[in-house]
Amino acid sequence: MDSENLLPRDGEAYLFPQVFSPEESQQLFQSLYQNVIWRQEEIILFGRKVMQPRLTAWCADSDKHLRYSGITMIPDPWSKELILIKSRVESVARQSFNGVLLNLYRDGRDSMGWHQDNEVELGRRPCIASVSFGAHRSFHFKHRSTQDLKVKLELEDGSLLLMQGDCQDHWLHCLPKRLRIDRPRINLTFRKLL
Numbered sequence: 001m002d003s004e005n006l007l008p009r010d011g012e013a014y015l016f017p018q019v020f021s022p023e024e025s026q027q028l029f030q031s032l033y034q035n036v037i038w039r040q041e042e043i044i045l046f047g048r049k050v051m052q053p054r055l056t057a058w059c060a061d062s063d064k065h066l067r068y069s070g071i072t073m074i075p076d077p078w079s080k081e082l083i084l085i086k087s088r089v090e091s092v093a094r095q096s097f098n099g100v101l102l103n104l105y106r107d108g109r110d111s112m113g114w115h116q117d118n119e120v121e122l123g124r125r126p127c128i129a130s131v132s133f134g135a136h137r138s139f140h141f142k143h144r145s146t147q148d149l150k151v152k153l154e155l156e157d158g159s160l161l162l163m164q165g166d167c168q169d170h171w172l173h174c175l176p177k178r179l180r181i182d183r184p185r186i187n188l189t190f191r192k193l194l
């Protein structure tokens with residue numbers, strides 16, 4: 001891997017800019033924006049029902065259901081765009097995936113709170129491959145036991161972020177609100193469910 005680890009310890013995060021060219025990214029953004037069946041899910045957060053501050057979809061092999069925050073997502077099938085993106089991502093990550101969670105942040109008011117992707121279905125030390133199209137957004141990591149240890153990145157159009165090794169055990173991540181951003185962003189996190 002010829003990208004350097006962005007985490008100082010306890011896990012790995014690698015950022016690959018322009019895995020998709022600006023032209024490809026724009027085309028893929030448009031096609032995903034129009035063709036994915038985007039839904040706003042109601043989840044359970046600290047025992048209360050809340051609407052997620054973004055739209056989502058889950059595309060995967062037909063027997064792979066995604067369970068998190070009190071919901072179960074039944075997979076939609078792979079489209080030809082998603083198969084193309086998945087194979088590009090698999091060649092950079094040098095590993096295979098069988099599902100992708102899609103997030104549509106309509107503007108800077110949409111966000112994702114602090115979390116770890118550590119569901120049991122992902123197994124130990126999962127590799128999660130996160131592709132970004134559209135508006136650039138900040139992405140933050142914070143260490144679980146040393147909370148003032150933070151790493152901040154910008155996720156640009158066409159980039160790929162790989163989180164792997166012990167990352168999900170020791171680090172939380174989030175996508176903070178950015179009220180000045182008025183453009184949408186699509187993010188795809190490829191996962192391998194056991």
Ligand SMILES: O=C(O)CCC(=O)C(=O)O
Pocket residue numbers: 101103112117130139155173174175187189
């Ligand atoms: O939108 C992002 O970059 C973060 C997505 C994420 O962390 C997730 O889907 O688990």
Ligand SMILES: [Fe+2]
Pocket residue numbers: 115116117173
């Ligand atoms: Fe995540």
